[in-house]
Every structure is written in C-alpha cells, then in structure tokens.
Amino acid sequence: MCGIAGIHAYLDVAPRVDRGELVRMNERMVARGPDGSGLWLADDGRTGFGHLRLAIIDLSEGGAQPMHTNDGRLTITFNGEIYNYRELRTELQARGRTFRSGSDTEVLLQLYAEYGTAMVARLRGMFAFGIWDADRRTLLLARDPLGIKPLYWADDGWTVRFASQAKALLAGGAVSRDPDPAGIVGFHLFGSVPEPFTVWRGIQSLPAGTTLTVDAAGPGLPQRYYDVATALAERANTGATEPDSRRRVAAAVRESVRYHLEADVPVAVFLSAGIDSGALLGTMAGLGVGDITAVTLGFQEFQGLPLDEAPLAAEVAARYGARHIVRTVDRAEFERDLPALLDAMDLPTVDGINTWFVAKAAHEAGIKVALSGLGADECFGGYPSFSDVPRSVHWLRSVSWIPGLGALARRALTGAMSAGLRLHPKAAGVLQYGGDWAGAYLLRRSVYMPWELDEVLDPALVEDGLRRLAPLSHIAAAIRTGGPLGDFDRVATLETSLYMRNQLLRDSDWAGMSHGVEIRVPFVDPFFLAALPPGPVLAAMNAKDAIAEVPEPPLPDSVRHRRKTGFSTPVGRWLREASGAPRQQGIDLSAASRAWALDVWRAGWAGPAAA
Secondary structure, eight states: OEEEEEEEEOSTTSOOOOHHHHHHHHHHTGGGOBTEEEEEEOTTSSEEEEEEEOOOSOOSGGGOSSEEOTTSSEEEEEEEEETTHHHHHHHHHHTTOOOSSOOHHHHHHHHHHHHGGGGGGGOOEEEEEEEEETTTTEEEEEEOTTOSSOOEEEEOSSEEEEESSHHHHHHHTOSOOOBOHHHHHHHHHHSBOOTTOOSBTTOEEOOTTEEEEEETTEEOOOEEOOOHHHHHHTOOOOOOOHHHHHHHHHHHHHHHHHHHTOOSSOEEEEOOSSHHHHHHHHHHHHTTOOSOEEEEEEEGGGTTSTTOOHHHHHHHHHHTTOEEEEEEEOHHHHHHHHHHHHHHOSSOBSOOHHHHHHHHHHHHTTOOEEEOOTTHHHHHTOSTHHHHHHHHHHHHHHHHTSTTHHHHHHHHHHHHHHTTOOOOGGGGGHHHHTTSHHHHHHHHHOSSOGGGGGGTSOHHHHHHHHHHHOHHHHHHHTTTSSSOOOHHHHHHHHIIIIIIIIIIIHHHHHHHHTTTOEEEOTTSOHHHHHHSOOHHHHHHHTHHHHHHTSSSSOOOHHHHTSOOOOSOOSHHHHHHHHTTOOOOSSOOHHHHHHHHHHHHHHHHTSSGGGO
C-alpha cells in the first residue's frame, strides 16, 4: 500500500518532466508511505515516476519502487496489494520468467511482460498502477475492478499526470485549479463526488475496472474490463437448497479472508458491534490466525446508549480470543483533528470521520494492516434501500408516466412546505422521481435534491453542473449493462457502483492512509462476488444471518439480533452546538448530513484551503 505519482510528456513539443514537480506531488502524499520513497526519470527526460512506500509484502529493499525489469524495458509505480501473487508467480516461473525479489510488484511487471493489458483480469487484489513500456513507448494506467484504490489523472494536451490523490496533482503546480461544476453539484447531491468527476475540471478519476493507455498521440478512452452489473447477472444459480447456499456463502467468506491475510506484517481487524466485522474476526480465528488485535471506535457522547459499539464488540473480541482496543473520541479531539482531517480529505465527503479515528487508533497501536467489514451490506442486502427502492419503483411506476404530474406535485408540495407544512424535504419529489430506478435511488441516497441546490450554490453553477453530470443518467448507467437483473441485484449494483465506490471506499483510502494504515475489505472482491449465489437466493436466505454462522462458534445472538443502527458519529450534534444552535433530542441524520456537507464544502473546498 503506497502513494504513486507520474508524469509523461507524450508530445515531442512538450516540456521534459520537471523533477521538482514530481517531488512536490510525492511530498503531498507523504503520509501514505512512511517506509520509503523513490523517484525515477527516464533517460530522455520525458517520463518520470514517484513512489511512497508502506511496506506490507516483502519488507526488504527488493520491494522498493519505482521498480524495473532486468532489461530496463518496463518500469512500474504501484499502489495496493495483489493477494494471489504467489499463484501468479508460480505460473509465470513455469513459463520461464525469473524473479529477483519476493514482492507482488515484480509479479505485476512480469505479468505485463507476458500478457500485456490483459493482465488485469488475472489479479485478485486492490490496485492502481502505472507501467511505462519503453519498447512500445506507452504508459498503462490501471485501477482495480471495484475501485478500492483511487487513481487521478490530468491531461493538458501534451502531458499526462497521475497520482493517488487529486491534491497531489494540484501540489505539483502544473494542473489547473478551475472548479468543475459537475463534481461540485455531485457532492451536494450524493455526499461524495461521483467518478469520473472531481471538483477540479482538469482532474479526472480513472473509473474502477478500467485501463487507460497513453501513446504518442495521447491518452485513449478508458477501457472497461470489469462491470458490476454484468458480474452479478452472470452468477450461477445452481438450484441448490438453502443449506447448500449457506455453505457456498461460508466457503466464499473463508476463501476471501484467507487471501486478504496475505502479508509480511500482522493483520488486525476493525471491530464494531455488527455482524460483518464480527464474522471477519471469527473467520480469522477459525483460519488459525493467532494474537489478533481488534480495534473498536467509541464516542464519549454515545456511552450508555444503543449507538455505543464498545460493549458488544468486547463480547465478540473475547469470544474469539482477540486483544481488544477501545478508542474513545470526544468533541475536543474532533475539533483538534478537524483541520488535519479536512486537509487529508482528498475530495469532499459527508463520511469518513469514523475511519479517520479508528485508523488513528490503529496507528497508535502500531498496526499497519486491518480488515474491515465494508462491502457486506452491498453484497447481502443490509441497507433499507434493498426494500425501499424496489417498492417505490413498483408502486409509482404507473403514475410516473403521466406527463408533468410529478413536477406539478413537487412544485405544489415545495410551496406548501415553504408555507409551513412539515414534511421531509425529499417528500416533494416522490411522484416525480420515485417511479424509476434512477430516481428512486436518488431519493434514497441524496443529501440534497436537484431543485434545492440553488439555495446553497450559485444557480449558474448548478445549471452547468446538472447539465454535465446528468445525475439520473449517471445512476441509470450503472445498471444499463449486463444481462437481466432482479430487484435485489439492481440495488446491489447501484450501491456497489455508486455509494460504496464513491464514498465508502474513497473514504477508507484517504482516512486510512493519512495514518499509514492499510484497510483491506474482504467483502469487496470480484472473485468473492462471483462465488456467491445469485441475488434472489441471497435475498430469500437471509444472507446476513448466514454470515453470522460462518465462524465457529457462530456470532452470539446479542450481535445477530441487534437492531441495525449504522456506524454513526455525533458530528451533527457537535456542529449544531458549535454554531450555537439549541440542543436537540435524538439525531436527525438527514439534517446532520446537510450541515456537515455545507461545513466540509465551505471549510475545505470553497476557498484557498482546497490546495
């Protein structure tokens, strides 16, 4: 796990690589690589790579980067981990390839030499990398299938730049800071910036599951090699009984956890009071991992309340013999950390606070790698959206076809709410948006709805941003490809391709790497998804309960039957109190998200602090 950067001047008239720019890009990401750094410039000065290292596999200097093949033809800068690298290495050796290190990075180089860009389909892991092929004079950029590792790039018409962080591209000094209305509008709609946009017009996110090749003519179009909708549509339905399906789920979980334990340092686990992380801990113990450390985050505000994760997490840790660390955060620490947190936040988001503090706790304990239960809700229907979105579509589809009815109802309800009618702000859009999959999902996941944006952003920016982003088309595109999908798999595709990818995974990257902690996600793995039963089977069998039964002994009933509360923070309350607003009973998550979104935007991106 590392930070990567690169510059490639593909046109002959382009200036040569500025070493100082590459150094500045590296320095902006220094927290990602506390174990080493490296720079490389090609002999002709037209290509340069930077690297910051967090050593996890092959801790020796043999794993240092940028790395080259013996003949000097290929050079790589790589961020991530390849969990099946031992198998790939054995296969390559059988084909005559030789190795001088024990690193997964060298496997990538040799795999590219053997298979070219088709190599990516063989990788089980999380990755973003750049490979320079001196013979072909091409630069290959690639990102893992589900988007665990980020990769940002910019093209000014003669030079391509890339990095693990968008802010690193800005720090180099050669990339425009002009704002991108599509990304800004996307953040206010979704609470995160939807790829491929960022909040800067000159910087794009390379979409998950794609490669990009840059040759003498410049960058081509990203080429997709993995699509979530297609993968879920192709899952085999063996017609097995429910016990057989439960065994299939258990086998997939154990296999994925086994692969995600591949490391030359100890692997810990982030433990909440929920099923997903508890199942990971129990599975680790069942696979024979000894001396496991489990880290649980608590908030002083939640002590004694159902939202407090610590007591149940302690029960689970004791059940599986883990050393348990409980890290409690209070408002004072949050306020002290907020400037550093916003600086580390690579793109604006309404989430990531939990991950920042649990990663901070892991770093304090000397932990470099931890498993997270992120992704299980997307696989196994753990969100209300799995019932709410299909119900909305099926109930309102016929009404949505009546021309103008939804817009008329929205304007009428918006006016009534302005006059004092107390309804949820999204209620006005139910008839207009709730009758199709994209609209119903937007209603479920949005922070603001499109008609509300003029209240918080410049109307001209909103108009341009909505035009370029086309949010409903953007959502619909996630389920447009592949074969026919049932209701469960449609929602699973939307949650995986949008919410998980653009918010949860991105937040895990910046928040974890800010503390030099690698977060691994065994439930976010295309091989794992392919091994599961199809969506209708998962929906019918209560898959979350099946996950709870994977460890031996199974998770206790106190965890299995606990009411789902989500992984919450008292940030909304802290923000209200800091602004002098009266203390409220309970937690209004919608209001808290809106308040936090505006605070993040104004403090971190609306002005000079965006640097």
